[in-house]
Amino acid sequence: MTNPSPELLHGTLDTLVLKTLAGGRLHGYGIARAIEDGTDRVVDVEEGSLYPALYRMEKKGWIEAEWGVSELGRRAKFYRLTSRGRRQLAAQTAEWARFAGAVSRILLAT
Amino acid sequence: MGFFNRVAWRPTVDREVEDELAFHLDMRTREYIERGMDPAAARREAELRFGDARRMRAALEHLGQGRNRHMQRTEYFSELRQDIGFAWRQLARNPGFTAVAVLTLALGIGGTTAIFSAVYAVVLQPLPIADPARLMVVAEIFEGAPSQVSAGNYTDAAAGVTAFDGMSALRFSSFNLSEGTTPERIIGGHTTANYFEVMGVKPLLGRTYTPLEDQPGSERVAVLSHRLWTRRFGASPSIVGSAIRLGGVSYTVLGVMPQSFDLTTESEELWAPIAFTPAQKVLHDEHYLTVYGRLKPGATRAQAEQQLEAVAVRLRRDFSHDASQLRYTLTPFVQEFVGDYDTRLFVLLAAVGVVLLIACGNVANLLLARGAARAREIAVRSALGAGQWRIVRQLLTESAVLALAAAGAGLLLAHWFIVAVVAWSPQGVPRLEQARIDPLALGVAVLLAAFSSVVCGLAPALRLARTDIHPGLRDGGRGATGGSFRDRLRGSLIAAEVALSLLLLFGAGLLIRSAIALQRVNPGFDPHGVISARVALPQAAYGDPSRIVDTFERMAADTAAIPGVSHAALSSFAAMAPGGNTNGLLPDDGRPFDMKNLVPSRLRIITPDFFQTMRIPILRGRGFDANDRRDGQRVMIVSEALAAHIFPGQDPIGKRIGCCEQTADQKPVWKIVVGIAGDVRSSGPATAPRPEFYLPIAQAPDEAWNWLQRVMYVVARTDGDTAALVSPLRAMVARVDPALPLYDVRPMDQRLAGTLETARFNTLLLSLLGGVGLLLAASGIYGVIAYFVSQRTQEIGVRIALGASTASVVRLILVQAMRPVALGAAIGVAAALAASRVLASQLFNVSRTDPVTIGAVVAALVGVALAASAVPARRAAAVDPTRALQSE
Numbered sequence: 001m002t003n004p005s006p007e008l009l010h011g012t013l014d015t016l017v018l019k020t021l022a023g024g025r026l027h028g029y030g031i032a033r034a035i036e037d038g039t040d041r042v043v044d045v046e047e048g049s050l051y052p053a054l055y056r057m058e059k060k061g062w063i064e065a066e067w068g069v070s071e072l073g074r075r076a077k078f079y080r081l082t083s084r085g086r087r088q089l090a091a092q093t094a095e096w097a098r099f100a101g102a103v104s105r106i107l108l109a110t
Numbered sequence: 111m112g113f114f115n116r117v118a119w120r121p122t123v124d125r126e127v128e129d130e131l132a133f134h135l136d137m138r139t140r141e142y143i144e145r146g147m148d149p150a151a152a153r154r155e156a157e158l159r160f161g162d163a164r165r166m167r168a169a170l171e172h173l174g175q176g177r178n179r180h181m182q183r184t185e186y187f188s189e190l191r192q193d194i195g196f197a198w199r200q201l202a203r204n205p206g207f208t209a210v211a212v213l214t215l216a217l218g219i220g221g222t223t224a225i226f227s228a229v230y231a232v233v234l235q236p237l238p239i240a241d242p243a244r245l246m247v248v249a250e251i252f253e254g255a256p257s258q259v260s261a262g263n264y265t266d267a268a269a270g271v272t273a274f275d276g277m278s279a280l281r282f283s284s285f286n287l288s289e290g291t292t293p294e295r296i297i298g299g300h301t302t303a304n305y306f307e308v309m310g311v312k313p314l315l316g317r318t319y320t321p322l323e324d325q326p327g328s329e330r331v332a333v334l335s336h337r338l339w340t341r342r343f344g345a346s347p348s349i350v351g352s353a354i355r356l357g358g359v360s361y362t363v364l365g366v367m368p369q370s371f372d373l374t375t376e377s378e379e380l381w382a383p384i385a386f387t388p389a390q391k392v393l394h395d396e397h398y399l400t401v402y403g404r405l406k407p408g409a410t411r412a413q414a415e416q417q418l419e420a421v422a423v424r425l426r427r428d429f430s431h432d433a434s435q436l437r438y439t440l441t442p443f444v445q446e447f448v449g450d451y452d453t454r455l456f457v458l459l460a461a462v463g464v465v466l467l468i469a470c471g472n473v474a475n476l477l478l479a480r481g482a483a484r485a486r487e488i489a490v491r492s493a494l495g496a497g498q499w500r501i502v503r504q505l506l507t508e509s510a511v512l513a514l515a516a517a518g519a520g521l522l523l524a525h526w527f528i529v530a531v532v533a534w535s536p537q538g539v540p541r542l543e544q545a546r547i548d549p550l551a552l553g554v555a556v557l558l559a560a561f562s563s564v565v566c567g568l569a570p571a572l573r574l575a576r577t578d579i580h581p582g583l584r585d586g587g588r589g590a591t592g593g594s595f596r597d598r599l600r601g602s603l604i605a606a607e608v609a610l611s612l613l614l615l616f617g618a619g620l621l622i623r624s625a626i627a628l629q630r631v632n633p634g635f636d637p638h639g640v641i642s643a644r645v646a647l648p649q650a651a652y653g654d655p656s657r658i659v660d661t662f663e664r665m666a667a668d669t670a671a672i673p674g675v676s677h678a679a680l681s682s683f684a685a686m687a688p689g690g691n692t693n694g695l696l697p698d699d700g701r702p703f704d705m706k707n708l709v710p711s712r713l714r715i716i717t718p719d720f721f722q723t724m725r726i727p728i729l730r731g732r733g734f735d736a737n738d739r740r741d742g743q744r745v746m747i748v749s750e751a752l753a754a755h756i757f758p759g760q761d762p763i764g765k766r767i768g769c770c771e772q773t774a775d776q777k778p779v780w781k782i783v784v785g786i787a788g789d790v791r792s793s794g795p796a797t798a799p800r801p802e803f804y805l806p807i808a809q810a811p812d813e814a815w816n817w818l819q820r821v822m823y824v825v826a827r828t829d830g831d832t833a834a835l836v837s838p839l840r841a842m843v844a845r846v847d848p849a850l851p852l853y854d855v856r857p858m859d860q861r862l863a864g865t866l867e868t869a870r871f872n873t874l875l876l877s878l879l880g881g882v883g884l885l886l887a888a889s890g891i892y893g894v895i896a897y898f899v900s901q902r903t904q905e906i907g908v909r910i911a912l913g914a915s916t917a918s919v920v921r922l923i924l925v926q927a928m929r930p931v932a933l934g935a936a937i938g939v940a941a942a943l944a945a946s947r948v949l950a951s952q953l954f955n956v957s958r959t960d961p962v963t964i965g966a967v968v969a970a971l972v973g974v975a976l977a978a979s980a981v982p983a984r985r986a987a988a989v990d991p992t993r994a995l996q997s998e
Contacts, residue, residue: 027130028130028133028134029134029137029138032134033141046159046161047131047134047159047160047161047166048160048161048166051130051131051134051166051170052169052170052173055170055177056173056177058177059173059176059177059180059181070133074133074136075129075133076130076133077126077129077130077133
């Protein structure tokens with residue numbers, strides 16, 4: 001795996017994780033794969049960032065964890081969005097749209 | 111669900127991290143294999159991607175632990191918030207119950223906080239002097255009691271004791287301060303130069319005097335107290351170095367002491383050097399000094415006592431005439447300062463604590479009664495899965511919310527209580543005026559609230575939590591928590607309340623009986639309609655004894671001439687007042703003129719009309735008259751007690767007594783007893799009359815004016831209002847000498863009442879507490895019996911339906927009510943008899959096991975208990991059997 005991925009803007013990983021979990025509960029690997037596949041592997045999720053982010057968001061109460069059985073029948077830790085996490089996702093999405101719109105207006109100006 | 115459960119299904123953090131990362135690694139490896147890598151390479155690639163696995167594991171474990179702690183805390187607080195919100199709604203739903211419970215507890219907490227604040231201010235608060243534990247008061251033993259020290263005995267002790275860092279002497283004096291327009295009498299002290307150092311206080315401004323200034327001839331310097339400095343000199347720093355006039359003489363102000371050295375509102379306001387003359391330093395028989403010693407670091411009280419005894423041994427040998435009985439005694443200054451107020455205050459604190467306990471008992475009863483009504487709710491909650499611990503916690507939270515509300519209300523009450531206690535307390539309780547709700551008292555209030563919540567809440571909470579769910583759900587809660595244990599709990603609460611109230615009432619009863627006994631005591635004179643005041647002649651202008659006598663005699667005559675005054679006199683001592691002098695009398699029966707043959711007796715130098723003015727009866731012989739002049743036969747009048755002591759079984763009239771002065775060849779000057787006066791209880795009704803004797807002012811020994819510091823009391827009797835005499839008296843003194851202040855002006859019956867003030871205050875407070883306790887106990891009994899009746903309505907209905915008479919139903923209820931009352935009374939009597947020991951010193955003419963008081967208190971309590979249970983008992987008798995049975 002050598003294709004370099006653009007550095008994730010600060011805080012963007014959190015938003016991506018929340019967005020991913022909005023579709024239903026997933027384990028950590030599942031979250032990473034969903035983001036990677038969803039961005040056509042433009043975004044490469046590093047384990048060293050993902051798991052600390054998950055633990056932090058769990059502490060903040062945005063997501064909660066429970067142990068369950070994976071699609072392959074293995075015991076795995078699943079994460080789920082909480083109602084607080086849902087509010088957070090909405091706020092961060094709005095913020096991202098505002099930011100991206102502003103940056104695009106300059107970069108894509110003809 | 112409590113967090114115990116949640117934690118139980120959660121693996122430990124390190125297992126959690128381990129498993130989660132292992133799963134991730136396996137899934138990645140699998141992904142790479144699916145993309146065509148061979149398994150070993152796939153695994154390597156996945157691990158490579160992972161980076162430093164050990165570091166990441168450590169980081170995640172750290173994060174996970176923080177997350178768990180945070181979540182536990184959040185959960186705990188959210189449950190607490192739920193509990194408090196729930197408790198609040200519960201309490202708000204029953205405003206009557208809540209108000210009664212909060213007020214009951216607030217009364218107990220407020221009272222306890224207030225009395226604790228007083229105890230703290232008077233007893234516990236550290237003194238503002240350096241290392242107070244090392245400061246000792248040195249006294250001589252005279253007639254078995256500590257008394258003041260003579261200059262000779264002080265000088266030799268100061269030289270002979272090495273266990274002290276220093277020994278200082280203080281002579282309480284008063285000064286006529288004639289600064290500005292109005293002359294004023296100021297209480298102060300003449301002290302040795304090391305006085306301030308021994309007390310351990312440094313001046314706020316300037317300096318104190320040096321040993322060089324503490325010498326005859328250079329002693330016209332003074333140190334002001336902070337109080338005098340602010341009161342008379344506007345707190346101006348420029349006072350240091352300037353001159354003030356004291357007794358007509360100019361003194362230079364050297365310094366001002368700090369405010370903290372105003373130990374009480376009545377302490378000295380000014381100090382000047384005592385400047386002993388060489389003659390005074392070898393005088394062993396005039397005792398007027400208060401002596402302090404500061405123990406050296408490492409020196410013990412026993413060492414100082416031993417060294418003092420060694421000095422005393424020498425003095426007894428060398429001065430067998432004046433010091434043959436000399437003995438020193440040491441008392442810690444703190445003990446001397448606080449006096450017996452610590453016992454009195456701790457008795458009050460205990461009493462108010464007992465009221466708090468009764469209040470807790472009542473609230474526990476209320477919670478129990480309400481718990482019964484809530485049995486169904488509790489049963490539902492535990493059926494829905496709430497654990498026992500969770501329910502207990504919920505119920506305790508309710509108690510705690512109740513107690514905290516009570517603590518808030520109690521603090522408000524405490525504030526008012528403190529104001530009232532300070533306003534109504536007797537004069538002279540040291541530092542009481544400094545009592546305020548300080549952080550410590552606040553802490554105590556909060557602690558009390560916590561204590562109350564546990565005491566009030568725990569028993570009912572445990573009972574309820576143990577409730578068996580099924581009957582609670584089945585029959586709608588009624589009877590679910592019934593049963594004999596529950597009744598026993600209620601019964602023992604009643605018994606405890608009755609016992610505690612009895613304890614309080616017995617104490618109050620004993621004090622009330624003492625107060626009545628004191629009221630009946632004849633003080634030996636008629637204080638009503640007599641006004642008294644003091645006047646002092648400064649030495650500078652009144653050095654000549656004949657001038658002193660002339661001045662005082664003129665004052666007596668002028669006072670008698672004031673319109674409305676029927677009799678007036680001057681006396682060197684007034685009953686229930688400070689000052690005066692005690693002399694040794696030598697009966698003329700051949701015994702040598704030696705210290706050990708002298709009978710100590712209190713001297714009064716009076717103008718002839720004194721007996722008529724005070725209405726002290728002359729039992730035999732005659733009073734003084736205008737013929738008892740200086741050049742005539744020396745005469746004296748003795749009190750009944752003195753006559754009985756010196757001349758038991760004989761007629762003292764015409765007998766000779768030597769006293770108060772000596773001839774040039776060291777022989778006693780003899781005086782003839784011409785009359786016997788009735789005894790006067792000069793120290794208050796509670797103390798037995800002491801031997802006293804009277805000398806006519808015209809024949810006063812010259813030396814006496816120095817003992818008395820030329821201070822006399824003016825007493826005047828009127829048929830009208832004593833207050834109307836105050837300004838004519840002042841005008842009279844001003845006519846004699848405008849520079850003289852008249853001070854300490856008080857009606858005699860006020861002085862008499864003043865000696866009883868402390869006793870009366872304690873009696874009032876304890877009676878108040880007893881009354882509150884009785885009221886609380888009565889409401890507790892009422893509550894329990896009313897509950898009992900409501901629970902048994904059906905049973906009573908059946909009994910009535912089966913033909914039970916009204917009387918038998920009432921009897922059934924009363925017997926039920928009186929059983930715990932009788933038990934409580936029995937325990938209470940035993941406890942009261944044991945505890946009354948602490949009151950023994952405050953009782954007068956009443957035994958501390960007085961059976962009359964016990965009988966009265968038990969009768970009162972049983973009567974109140976009967977009345978409190980009579981209301982529900984009559985309600986029970988009025989039960990309509992058909993309705994009671996239908997409701998089943």
